[in-house]
Amino acid sequence: MNFYKSWLLYVDYLKIEKNATKLTIEAYEQDISVFFTFLKEQSLSSLLDVDYGVIRTFLTTLYSRDLSKRSVNRYISSLRSFYKFLVREHIVKENPFVHLQLPKGDYTIPEFMYLEEIDVLFESIDTSTALGQRNMAILELLYGTGIRVSECVKIRVEDIDFELQTIFVQGKGNKERYVPLGGFAIRAIQTYLLESRHQLISQKSQSGNYLFLNARGNPLTTRGIRMIINSLVEDSAMTLHIHPHKLRHSFATHLLDNGADLRAVQELLGHAHLSSTQIYTHVSKDRLNHVYRGTHPRAKR
Incomplete structure (x- = not known):
């Protein structure tokens, strides 16, 4: 199954089963589309080709863009959820993101007014x-x-x-x-x-x-x-x-x-x-x- 068809299936899942909002779906789309673009640049044509080594290379690419730890965590969480769905639907055999530990995020205190x-x-x-x-x-x-x-x-x-x-x-x-x-x-x-x-x-x-x-x-x-x-x-x-x-x-x-x-x-x-x-x-x-x-x-x- 190609990238686009797998994404459309995931969108249906988010809408029907997860009752996700339009903004949530757009956020997932943004993160996952970046990953799809990376796979194409790596000459990988199937989601089955993604393993731990591919993920580490993807993370290196994200860090090279000077993204914050919080942003990297968001990408990992989005893709972990996406692959969890793919495993459930028997599109892939295992979730390569499941054992990946999230980097500790930058600690920020919420801004408030006196x-x-x-x-x-x-x-x-x-x-x-x-x-x-x-x-x-x-x-x-x-x-x-x-x-x-x-x-x-x-x-x-x-x-x-x-x-x-x-x-x-x-x-x-x-x-x-x-x-x-x-x-x-x-x-x-x-x-x-x-x-x-x-x-x-x-x-x-x-x-x-x-x-x-x-x-x-x-x-x-x-x-x-x-x-x-x-x-x-x-x-x-x-x-x-x-x-x-x-x-x-x-x-x-x-x-x-x-x-x-x-x-x-x-x-x-x-x-x-x-x-x-x-x-x-x-x-x-x-x-x-x-x-x-x-x-x-x-x-x-």
């Missing part, structure tokens, strides 16, 4: 306009719930339960969860719904009852929200680089700093594995260490 910076960002919003009220609702929702931007743009009006103070969220792989809403987020969303959202809708609009709309009355995109946040940062005159995911990082960090249980934060963030949430504990430890060494008389020389 409360003072959050306040400055909120204060920069002009809530006297329809778009300003919408922007306030977006910001309060992202910081107040920690949901992803990709989840935010999917929210419909009927997903919000003001009585129970929760919001229904569709996460990665269409995994569903309910997230509690705080008082600030509820008030901002109610104001937007009562006073502003209808002003954005026109006869040509295709709102689809999505919660957040652009100036033309159509559903906001992830790119649209990023542009909104960039604009708010400029208006606030802050020199920070702020991206939507930084609000998610801040949400998790501030919860843990104030004593929240790690498992609870995992549920709120929609992480499948606790290890994905544990990285935020390092942020809190670093902050505690910094405060201790800067304030305790016996911590200084």
Whole structure:
């Protein structure tokens, strides 16, 4: 079976059995297509020709491009999953990636915002306009719930339960969860719904009852929200680089700093594995260490 046919089979598997999102499939396609190109350059015409030696040569090629360990890990994980599928379908006999150890990734601490910076960002919003009220609702929702931007743009009006103070969220792989809403987020969303959202809708609009709309009355995109946040940062005159995911990082960090249980934060963030949430504990430890060494008389020389 040629490379292209094996890829098409894998795409069907990702869509039907794994319920993978379009972005996930595109990420796999990018990684696997790089591998297919490498095989052709090595004059290898079959997936059966791939062995441990071929993989080591492929890794050497990746490192020669000055890729980070994290990026190399992503390639290995993608190809390991791909070959696992090929073995299951009896297209190849064994998975040559199964015994390959992932290189230890570069340790990075998630970037977060301090409360003072959050306040400055909120204060920069002009809530006297329809778009300003919408922007306030977006910001309060992202910081107040920690949901992803990709989840935010999917929210419909009927997903919000003001009585129970929760919001229904569709996460990665269409995994569903309910997230509690705080008082600030509820008030901002109610104001937007009562006073502003209808002003954005026109006869040509295709709102689809999505919660957040652009100036033309159509559903906001992830790119649209990023542009909104960039604009708010400029208006606030802050020199920070702020991206939507930084609000998610801040949400998790501030919860843990104030004593929240790690498992609870995992549920709120929609992480499948606790290890994905544990990285935020390092942020809190670093902050505690910094405060201790800067304030305790016996911590200084």
